[in-house]
Amino acid sequence: SLSKYNYNEYHPLHEIESWMFYMNKTHPDLVSLFSIGKSYEGRSLFVLKLGKRTNSYKKAVWIDCGMHAREWIGPAFCQWFVKEAINTYNTDPAMKKILNLLYIYVMPVFNVDGYHFSWNTDRFWRKTRSKNTRYQCYGVDANRNWKVHWSDEGASLNPCDNTYCGPFPESEPEVKAVAQFLYKQRKHVRAYMSFHAYAQMLLYPYSYQYGAIPNFGCVESAAHNAVLAIRSAYGIRYRHGPASSTLYLTSGSSMDWAYNNGIPYSYAFELRDTGYYGFLLPEGLIKPTCVETMLAVKNITMHALKKC
């Protein structure tokens, strides 16, 4: 039984998968599990769908974690989010409203091959694990591989670089699977959130240019409230703003792709910390990080229910 699953520690891929099966089995009223495809190495790309089942039309929110393998706090947050959503459904009116009115798709580990590799071989692996036929270097940056200004500013065409954008857009089966799923669901999906580390930032489009997005007011307002919510928990400060000016210019990112495909609230979180531990965030900081991030996600989700 996984009833005593420890959310305050990092888990290898096989444990996360067992946990997903368990959540699906033990909460059939709120959770369903499905696979949207296979990774380069043939692993299933699992997604949990949270929400009260109904015959009526429901909007949706997409959350993904673990796009970059070494950012272990991401998958830890996705698991925390699912646990909290289920456990507080009957006690938290806000969560009840969210799960009654929305479906939330949660992909705890986007880059399954890379995550597995970071547990078994190289703790600091970032990319996917696809093999380049002409070079000895492996993998593609899954957050430079999307069909949105692909291979432009802030992406590398060198297969040995950590920001290699791949031989062509959506070359990575993981990216292609999520892009296909989101494209099919794009009329329902109101918000896209992708979880990364580290920098303590909440970013929104555009990444590939400095111009403001058309619905800047709504997106900025939601981000502002979200970072205030984060600060309210433990006083941790997050910077927020357009990714291009708050972080740096990048192209081929999932956030820009989601926004340009009609998802009005699109964000990328850079979770704790600001470099004291970096990618080696201790397990003791999983809980505070997840507690404060949970507040931000709920905040953005409530915004996504409103018209913009």
Add this chain to the structure above:
Amino acid sequence: HLYKNRYAGDKVIRVFPKTEEEAYELRNMYRQLQVDLWQPSSINHIEKDTVTDVHTSGNSSHVLLSYLIKEKVQHRILVNNVQTMLEAQQVSRPRRKRR
């Protein structure tokens, strides 16, 4: 040893290039040393006043630190031994330790 001891002696160093020349030299040095950049994600993003966190192997960290000290480039060691830190974090997991 975790990860077959591959991170023994590795360091994570935070560097603050204060001029364009320092940033230029750092970019060159990082390329030569083939470092693992933690922040920013790409060497090309390193500019004046960009905080850069770099994970280097034991040998490369000697070369990098010698350069930083000699050229008086502002820096700080964030992790003195990556392997030790990984193992210290592993020890704090009682369940896994028992396994």
